[in-house]
Amino acid sequence: MSPGWPLWEVFVRARRGVNHVHFGSVHAADEETALQAARDLFTRRQEGVSIWVVRSSDVVASDPDDEDELFDPAEGKDYRFPTDYKLPAEVDHM
Amino acid sequence: MIRNQDQFDVVIEADQRIESDDWMPEDYRKTLIRQIAQHAHSEIIGMQPEGAWISRAPSLRRKSILTAKVQDEAGHGLYLYGAAETLGPDRSELLEMLHTKKQKYSSIFNYPTPTWADVGAIGWLVDGAAIMNQVPLCRCSYGPYGRAMVRVCKEESFHQRQGFQIMLTLAEGTEEQKVMAQEALNRWWWPSIMMFGPPDTESIHNARNMAWGIKRYTNDELRQNFVDASVPQAEVLGLTVPDPDLVWNEERGHYDYGEPDWEEFMQMVRGEGELPAERIRTRLDAHNEGAWVREAAEAYAAKRREVAA
Ligand SMILES: [Fe+2]
Ligand SMILES: [Fe+2]
Numbered sequence: 001m002s003p004g005w006p007l008w009e010v011f012v013r014a015r016r017g018v019n020h021v022h023f024g025s026v027h028a029a030d031e032e033t034a035l036q037a038a039r040d041l042f043t044r045r046q047e048g049v050s051i052w053v054v055r056s057s058d059v060v061a062s063d064p065d066d067e068d069e070l071f072d073p074a075e076g077k078d079y080r081f082p083t084d085y086k087l088p089a090e091v092d093h094m
Numbered sequence: 095m096i097r098n099q100d101q102f103d104v105v106i107e108a109d110q111r112i113e114s115d116d117w118m119p120e121d122y123r124k125t126l127i128r129q130i131a132q133h134a135h136s137e138i139i140g141m142q143p144e145g146a147w148i149s150r151a152p153s154l155r156r157k158s159i160l161t162a163k164v165q166d167e168a169g170h171g172l173y174l175y176g177a178a179e180t181l182g183p184d185r186s187e188l189l190e191m192l193h194t195k196k197q198k199y200s201s202i203f204n205y206p207t208p209t210w211a212d213v214g215a216i217g218w219l220v221d222g223a224a225i226m227n228q229v230p231l232c233r234c235s236y237g238p239y240g241r242a243m244v245r246v247c248k249e250e251s252f253h254q255r256q257g258f259q260i261m262l263t264l265a266e267g268t269e270e271q272k273v274m275a276q277e278a279l280n281r282w283w284w285p286s287i288m289m290f291g292p293p294d295t296e297s298i299h300n301a302r303n304m305a306w307g308i309k310r311y312t313n314d315e316l317r318q319n320f321v322d323a324s325v326p327q328a329e330v331l332g333l334t335v336p337d338p339d340l341v342w343n344e345e346r347g348h349y350d351y352g353e354p355d356w357e358e359f360m361q362m363v364r365g366e367g368e369l370p371a372e373r374i375r376t377r378l379d380a381h382n383e384g385a386w387v388r389e390a391a392e393a394y395a396a397k398r399r400e401v402a403a
Contacts, residue, residue: 018237087255
């Protein structure tokens with residue numbers, strides 16, 4: 001393996017009807033060999049029916065330092081959840 | 095991957111899912127684009143009747159709740175436009191279809207919301223009917239639509255509960271508030287019943303869409319479920335469902351109910367009148383007034399590319 005090879009993120013669809021899920025990453029020279037490597041590495045036991053590979057450098061990630069400002073505003077908004085509404089027992093399954 | 099009609103039929107027969115890169119019959123694709131897009135349009139237009147009450151909500155808590163609900167509806171629209179786009183059309187094409195009325199949105203949003211009680215009735219009945227429709231769609235044969243529906247359904251439950259709670263508060267309040275709640279129920283009952291679409295005998299695509307696994311229950315089956323679920327809820331509120339023919343049928347184990355005014359329904363579907371025109375106008379104004387934001391985003395992206403180069 002040449003050190004210059006890029007990293008690829010691998011997403012596998014376990015079966016029809018479910019999302020592709022991130023499985024991990026592989027090193028490979030190009031997209032075709034990345035797919036082959038992903039297939040060899042992650043689907044030896046029929047874990048999937050479809051694979052996506054995406055160059056890791058193409059993934060735009062949120063900055064870990066921004067975690068508070070991005071996600072804290074959703075805190076304390078219990079009214080976004082059904083459990084915040086107390087209803088009479090007869091209709092509480094609604 | 096599915097490459098032809100035979101393979102498509104096998105997957106549908108086995109009640110498995112079709113994915114965006116599969117081969118599919120042209121009619122299946124067209125039907126789904128239309129259905130998902132119209133569903134998306136409904137979520138977006140549906141923000142208007144309730145959005146109009148955000149500034150007039152009776153307390154800060156109610157204002158926060160209603161804002162959160164309207165935000166959710168915007169989100170539902172976006173999940174659905176995203177799902178429709180996996181079938182080919184571009185976002186701008188889909189919006190164009192809404193703006194030029196080539197595609198419809200649910201006619202339930204062509205009714206006015208004159209009082210705060212209407213916000214309660216919408217949450218309870220309209221979101222309630224939407225849930226009844228959407229739960230089976232989680233198992234739609236088209237994967238991206240089904241998965242969008244799973245996310246939507248998770249969010250809908252609070253919508254219905256907050257609406258019922260508004261109705262309960264009013265129904266337990268002063269005589270005047272109780273009257274408000276009853277009048278809102280009178281206004282929204284029949285339109286909600288008609289949200290399930292025309293009777294099975296007149297629904298042209300029922301059979302084909304059932305065979306394709308796009309639809310799981312017929313319009314009348316869903317309507318019956320809705321009536322059976324809602325009548326006891328109205329009893330808890332101490333309100334009267336405005337249907338003189340409504341009666342429990344012991345033999346069927348269901349409520350019998352009266353015939354809705356399908357002529358009014360067809361009028362609403364055709365979108366005639368002042369309110370539907372206002373809905374589209376409001377939507378277009380929002381779109382046009384947002385043009386500078388889209389232009390600024392593009393200019394900023396272009397500039398960043400320039401700096402990076
Ligand atoms: Fe919604
Ligand atoms: Fe909703």
